Amino acid sequence: MTHTPVSRARLAATGGAxxxxxVASLLFGQASSSQAVGDHQQMATSSHAITxxxxxxxxxxxxxxxxxxxxxxxxxxxxxxxxxxxxxxASRLLRNQQDIGNAFARFYGKRKGHHLAxxxxxxxxxxxEILQAAKAGxxxxxxxxxxxxxxxxxxxxxxxxxxxxxxxxxxxxxxxxKTHLDQTLAEAVDELTGHYHRGVKEYGAIEHHILEMADSxxxxxxxxxxxxxxR
Numbered sequence: 001m002t003h004t005p006v007s008r009a010r011l012a013a014t015g016g017a018x019x020x021x022x023v024a025s026l027l028f029g030q031a032s033s034s035q036a037v038g039d040h041q042q043m044a045t046s047s048h049a050i051t052x053x054x055x056x057x058x059x060x061x062x063x064x065x066x067x068x069x070x071x072x073x074x075x076x077x078x079x080x081x082x083x084x085x086x087x088x089x090a091s092r093l094l095r096n097q098q099d100i101g102n103a104f105a106r107f108y109g110k111r112k113g114h115h116l117a118x119x120x121x122x123x124x125x126x127x128x129e130i131l132q133a134a135k136a137g138x139x140x141x142x143x144x145x146x147x148x149x150x151x152x153x154x155x156x157x158x159x160x161x162x163x164x165x166x167x168x169x170x171x172x173x174x175x176x177x178k179t180h181l182d183q184t185l186a187e188a189v190d191e192l193t194g195h196y197h198r199g200v201k202e203y204g205a206i207e208h209h210i211l212e213m214a215d216s217x218x219x220x221x222x223x224x225x226x227x228x229x230x231r
Contacts, residue, residue: 093124101113
């Protein structure tokens with residue numbers, strides 16, 4: 001994918017930025033970092049002391065999801081700036097989705113791991129469609145891609161919940177994913193409209209939330225497979 005460099009001032013003035021702001025407001029109201037923190041309760045793994053295998057897995061899951069939001073932010077910034085580094089950044093971001101799928105495959109098998117990776121791949125590619133439509137000033141395109149993006153998030157949530165709905169209730173998973181999308185969309189709006197300080201603040205909320213989500217996922221897996229996490 002090739003992008004023509006666009007100045008920040010020009011992009012901030014485009015109808016694309018305005019259309020994305022409009023769609024964002026219709027989807028979830030005025031997004032702010034106050035939405036970000038803790039829409040769910042963190043699940044405890046057990047009443048026993050955590051093992052080093054649990055800790056290693058907990059940290060690995062955190063790294064994967066931290067990379068998810070970090071590379072997403074860099075993709076947004078390089079896309080908006082028209083940087084030639086966007087393609088390399090997007091490729092690394094897509095690799096992260098496979099890494100997350102592989103982490104799940106260790107416990108649920110390759111087929112389910114690949115399925116999760118495919119859903120997460122769509123999560124990224126649809127997000128790029130939103131940015132492309134916004135940059136082109138295509139309000140209808142932004143609305144269509146945003147609708148599919150949120151539908152994909154529900155698919156991701158429902159799939160994870162289906163792995164064990166006791167540790168990952170569907171309603172809870174959907175709420176976590178929706179918060180992630182709301183925050184990411186707000187971050188993109190901030191970047192497109194030149195509210196850079198607000199975007200940085202939003203990223204702090206994104207990071208906080210995604211680490212909570214990572215903990216919920218690792219805790220749930222430890223609960224399901226306690227024999228895999230001995231000392």
